[in-house]
Amino acid sequence: MSQNQEPQQVVPPPVRDRVRVFDTTLRDGEQAPGFSMSRAQKLRMAQSLAELGVDVIEAGFPQASDGDFDSVRAIAAEIRGPTICGLARAQFADIEAVARATGKAGRARIHIFLATSPIHRRHKLNMSREQVLETGFKAVRRARELCDDVEFSAEDAIRTEPEFLIEALSIMIEAGATTINVPDTVGYTTPDEIGALFARLKREVRGIDGVVLSAHCHNDLGLGVANSLAALAAGARQVECTISGIGERAGNAALEEIVMALRTRADCFGLDTGIRTPLLYPTSRLLAHLVGATIPRNKAIVGDNAFAHESGIHQHGMLKNRETYEIMRPEDVGFSRTQLVLGKHSGRHALRERLLGLGHELDDAQLDELFTRFKTLADKKREVFDSDLDALALGQDPEALGPWRLEHLHASTHLGGSASASVKLKHEDGRLSAEAAIGDGPVHAVLRAIERASGINLDIADFQVRSLSFGADAQGRATLGVRHDGRELRGRGTSTDIVEATALAALEVVNRIERLNQTQLNHVQSSQQPPLPAAANHV
Numbered sequence: 177m178s179q180n181q182e183p184q185q186v187v188p189p190p191v192r193d194r195v196r197v198f199d200t201t202l203r204d205g206e207q208a209p210g211f212s213m214s215r216a217q218k219l220r221m222a223q224s225l226a227e228l229g230v231d232v233i234e235a236g237f238p239q240a241s242d243g244d245f246d247s248v249r250a251i252a253a254e255i256r257g258p259t260i261c262g263l264a265r266a267q268f269a270d271i272e273a274v275a276r277a278t279g280k281a282g283r284a285r286i287h288i289f290l291a292t293s294p295i296h297r298r299h300k301l302n303m304s305r306e307q308v309l310e311t312g313f314k315a316v317r318r319a320r321e322l323c324d325d326v327e328f329s330a331e332d333a334i335r336t337e338p339e340f341l342i343e344a345l346s347i348m349i350e351a352g353a354t355t356i357n358v359p360d361t362v363g364y365t366t367p368d369e370i371g372a373l374f375a376r377l378k379r380e381v382r383g384i385d386g387v388v389l390s391a392h393c394h395n396d397l398g399l400g401v402a403n404s405l406a407a408l409a410a411g412a413r414q415v416e417c418t419i420s421g422i423g424e425r426a427g428n429a430a431l432e433e434i435v436m437a438l439r440t441r442a443d444c445f446g447l448d449t450g451i452r453t454p455l456l457y458p459t460s461r462l463l464a465h466l467v468g469a470t471i472p473r474n475k476a477i478v479g480d481n482a483f484a485h486e487s488g489i490h491q492h493g494m495l496k497n498r499e500t501y502e503i504m505r506p507e508d509v510g511f512s513r514t515q516l517v518l519g520k521h522s523g524r525h526a527l528r529e530r531l532l533g534l535g536h537e538l539d540d541a542q543l544d545e546l547f548t549r550f551k552t553l554a555d556k557k558r559e560v561f562d563s564d565l566d567a568l569a570l571g572q573d574p575e576a577l578g579p580w581r582l583e584h585l586h587a588s589t590h591l592g593g594s595a596s597a598s599v600k601l602k603h604e605d606g607r608l609s610a611e612a613a614i615g616d617g618p619v620h621a622v623l624r625a626i627e628r629a630s631g632i633n634l635d636i637a638d639f640q641v642r643s644l645s646f647g648a649d650a651q652g653r654a655t656l657g658v659r660h661d662g663r664e665l666r667g668r669g670t671s672t673d674i675v676e677a678t679a680l681a682a683l684e685v686v687n688r689i690e691r692l693n694q695t696q697l698n699h700v701q702s703s704q705q706p707p708l709p710a711a712a713n714h715v
């Protein structure tokens with residue numbers, strides 16, 4: 177340093193607050209039509225959310241059904257890292273169900289919700305303000321007897337009289353709530369309004385500084401993310417959101433959009449999250465694969481076009497300096513700029529590298545098995561794209577494998593006439609069942625043939641076939657939603673032949689129904705068994 181140079185001032189980095197990311201993909205997201213998942217699929221998704229670095233996984237609503245209870249219990253037992261949370265109404269039975277389901281979690285949370293708005297109090301709960309306060313207080317107190325970490329949500333908080341909301345939240349903190357969540361249940365608020373409300377809650381709710389204040393915004397007016405960010409700017413330190421914004425009606429605020437807005441505009445927010453952003457794109461793709469949904473091409477952060485630059489002017493600017501048109505680097509969200517295409521001459525090593533790039537870590541035995549299937553696919557189609565590899569790596573839902581397997585399929589179609597299909601199915605108990613049917617087209621015919629062969633009627637709510645990649649030889653992904661016992665069961669099938677893809681999707685649903693029927697039968701039989709003799713209880 178020369179004599180007359182000023183000593184350089186070391187500016188310490190600004191201290192940034194940490195925002196907790198509460199992911200409710202498996203509860204608020206999964207409860208929306210078209211997004212239901214089996215237990216194995218939820219477990220797979222939970223694993224991926226843990227790797228992504230979310231702070232809390234809301235794994236389900238244990239009291240809602242035996243299936244929900246089992247999923248929450250499995251996630252609590254197996255997933256380490258995030259807090260595992262279960263939802264409960266302000267009722268002791270619900271709260272105790274969450275405590276049982278999350279009992280094996282490394283860290284557990286009970287999340288109680290109770291509506292506070294006048295419209296919900298009058299028409300849904302039929303409760304006075306006093307009754308809401310008393311019910312909530314007792315519920316939170318009971319939950320705190322069972323768990324140290326209790327969240328209280330004032331459902332429809334945004335449409336609640338502010339003075340009553342302040343009173344209700346103060347009382348729930350007094351009862352022992354450790355996180356206070358303020359949901360915009362119907363997606364009604366605006367950024368200015370929610371910002372002002374959160375600032376007021378920070379000033380006026382008693383004990384608010386000793387708990388975490390949280391935002392939960394729905395997207396009915398397309399403002400879910402903007403409202404969540406406004407709440408964070410006004411003092412919220414937990415944000416509730418879902419992968420790709422799935423959820424009731426227009427969905428919840430999208431996790432990836434909130435996280436990347438906080439990161440890209442750290443200058444505005446000064447807030448950090450613990451999210452490993454390069455896993456955002458793989459996690460969103462995994463979810464789409466599991467539920468059989470398509471991510472819109474123009475979806476922010478994770479849509480296929482999010483980093484595509486088509487117009488000449490943009491391309492020119494990009495070549496000179498990426499920052500002319502790019503505010504985030506694709507690699508920061510796990511998006512690969514180059515779509516590496518594999519083919520039948522690609523080796524095991526290239527396959528493993530590409531799979532790793534897509535977030536699929538396989539051991540040697542798994543890679544061997546996948547390599548064989550890759551070669552079979554590469555023989556059928558010239559080029560194997562990333563989406564084909566995802567389908568190979570993620571495979572079928574293990575809970576939908578068996579008891580029925582497809583042994584044979586034939587379909588034909590005639591211009592101006594009806595189509596026909598024949599199938600042969602094999603049951604794991606050794607039964608073979610062959611049937612044929614005609615239909616309006618080969619897809620219709622094959623669905624009818626499968627119904628006949630399995631003896632299970634498919635009440636179809638939703639059916640889609642889409643191409644997984646490019647070209648006439650692309651694989652087709654069929655997704656089938658079927659109504660069964662008041663819920664929707666979904667199946668997926670992938671093949672270069674869309675009739676076969678449909679048959680595989682239908683078989684997944686048939687297998688789910690058969691397994692459910694079997695579980696119900698076992699349940700009835702075991703509840704009819706005579707009680708064990710007294711001595712047997714002591715063995």
Ligand code: KIV
Pocket residue numbers: 204289329330331332357359360361362392394
């Ligand atoms: O939107 C909502 O109010 C909810 C609560 C259960 C938190 O999802």
Ligand code: ZN
Pocket residue numbers: 204359361392394
């Ligand atoms: Zn919600």
